[in-house]
Amino acid sequence: MRQFDTFFARAARRVATALFALACVAGMPQGAQADPLVIAAFGDSLSAGYRLPPEDAFPARLETALKARGHDVKVLNASVSGDTTTAGLARLDWSLGEEVDAAIVELGANDALRGLPVDTTRDNLEAIVRRLRERGITVLLAGMKAPRNMGEEYADAFDAIYPDLARSEDVLLYPYFLEGIPVSPETVMADGMHPTAAGVELIVEGILPSVEKLISRSGEDRAPRG
Template sequence: MPGFAVRPVLRWIGQGRKRDLPVAPWDLSFKAVTGLIAAFLVFTFASGAEAATLRIVALGDSLTAGYGIPRTAAFPARLEAALRAKGLDVKVENAGVSGETASQGLARLDWSVPQGTDAVIVELGANDMLRGLDPAVTRKALTEIVQRLRKRGITVLLAGMKAAPNMGRPYREAFDKIFPDIAEAEGVLLYPFFLEGIAGDQALNLPDGLHPTPEGVDRIVSGILPMAEQLVVRARETAAR
């Protein structure tokens, strides 16, 4: 075993003095050797499990992809940096596609969330709302995304969206209920409003008023970070089962 030397000694008395005699490795009992090997292997594998990097996929639209800003300033990269600053060994993959609806996210789910993924942040629905799509269609697609991820043993954080005021009260009420309803029904984590603290703030959005600046992204990360930490804890617990 490289880097793991064992030199037990025997003491004996002769000619009125004590001396230490190294025992050759082959003189060790079989039980002692196997015990040491077992302990070494347990330590090695346990350490490896603890050191494994947690893989998170951010599945979303342009708000995740980082429309109009450098990829290094986009939500996945900034969230990874924030989690690592907390001492958490994670990798956050950017699986955002600009302009995408919840149904389109569902269509690419299997290849966007590969095997080996531990957790997923689902950020979809904004484009459904902006296009005035039937909230029932959005609900169905998001529900299936969450259910399929859970069946794969993947921990989920659902990032909620809220309808714009100009969508009208009936639409807003139907749309805004989608995210808390799914989170409660499926038992997944929920961050109620992905754009909390930046929606409508010109200083934190690009000129289009829809997409966050790098500073806006950092505000999003600051808000969602406690839930993201819970996501990591849950994913670690699931992996340990």
């Protein structure tokens, strides 16, 4: 009889332990560990998907590529066609919500096309990066190059903004957002500037390793959202 009592006592303790564990899990905030990492593509028409269906735009294609590589992410399209760095800075706070963990900053092409002062572009990008970092958002800065017809002095000064800023602010850098895209009807639209769906795929392929570094760096300090 004593053996049966011992058996039932042990069984009761195991049941009690299991119930306690379930209660602890039930008491955790929903999604505390399961939320995907949220990345915002914060830029202009190059990342907004100018004249492309939403599913072919850079944020959507990047999200698909990252998920295919096993990353639990959500990529938001926080880009606006025509934006300069001044416009991007002005809308930064309301464009990126509290759910954002990381940001790909792709701005400056419209500054260069308009020949805006290099110091203005640099100051705006610096302010954007610093404000994002103050909010705990990890940054990948996507570089841009000035059109060569703006003159060698302007082009050299503009191109240097991105590597200089990445070093001074200690953020990740992808040197040139349009790297590796041949100017052809298959990859670039008739305007000679904006990528086609095939061009977007090449952008995603090129930037993917840098975005994976962004995910890794963001995950290091990421706290669960409850």
